[in-house]
Amino acid sequence: MNHLVAPSLLSANFLNLEKDIEMLNRSEADWIHLDIMDGVFVPNISFGFPVLDLLKERTSKSLDVHLMIVQPEKFVDEIAAAGTEYMNVHYEACTHLHRVVSEIKKRGMKAGVTLNPHTPVLLLEDIIRDLDMVLLMSVNPGFGGQKFIEHSLEKVKVLKELILRKNARALIEVDGGVNLETGKRLVEAGADVLVAGNFVFSSQDPIHTIHQLKSL
Numbered sequence: 001m002n003h004l005v006a007p008s009l010l011s012a013n014f015l016n017l018e019k020d021i022e023m024l025n026r027s028e029a030d031w032i033h034l035d036i037m038d039g040v041f042v043p044n045i046s047f048g049f050p051v052l053d054l055l056k057e058r059t060s061k062s063l064d065v066h067l068m069i070v071q072p073e074k075f076v077d078e079i080a081a082a083g084t085e086y087m088n089v090h091y092e093a094c095t096h097l098h099r100v101v102s103e104i105k106k107r108g109m110k111a112g113v114t115l116n117p118h119t120p121v122l123l124l125e126d127i128i129r130d131l132d133m134v135l136l137m138s139v140n141p142g143f144g145g146q147k148f149i150e151h152s153l154e155k156v157k158v159l160k161e162l163i164l165r166k167n168a169r170a171l172i173e174v175d176g177g178v179n180l181e182t183g184k185r186l187v188e189a190g191a192d193v194l195v196a197g198n199f200v201f202s203s204q205d206p207i208h209t210i211h212q213l214k215s216l
């Protein structure tokens, strides 16, 4: 399959979100990636349900929600009600991960599990067949515009092997420090979905930048 591109709204202009959403609608972006932070699981607070709810009214792109919060299971209903397609929870935030994944799927969403840079991919061995996506963080979560962690490439390869070995169907998404150079290497290593925030929104021509990421 050709890889997908999911621009991260975290780097958009919050004073004129509508303009950036319209830009994404006109672009080749496959999904819109939404980073929800609680100031506890990560040292930052971003945006919450009011933004998520409004977004669905303004776009037909699939919403890919990345919850950087403790106890994400508390919000499965709200995330589903916002029309989310992919709900990603952190491995490090879930004591009963299998239960959380089941609750996500019960509401008709696709379930993703996110791994911090230090968390080994092979910890997913016993749950990989239940997942629709694994989101590998290639920066420490909490902030846009950070430098790509090189070891993430090795993690993509190990995850790809695990998925093939277990005959699983999970997509591999990578988030953090993605640009044309890191994006190309990630796709070559086996990434299915590239998330890009700063690289898209700080460029002169975000529509063209998204096209370039799609064309890798």
Ligand SMILES: O=C(CO)[C@H](O)[C@H](O)COP(=O)(O)O
Binding pocket: 008, 010, 011, 033, 035, 066, 139, 140, 141, 142, 143, 144, 145, 146, 175, 176, 177, 178, 195, 196, 197, 198, 199
């Ligand atoms: O999850 C995130 C931060 O926790 C962002 O999605 C990620 O960092 C993307 O930002 P950038 O492309 O600017 O590195």
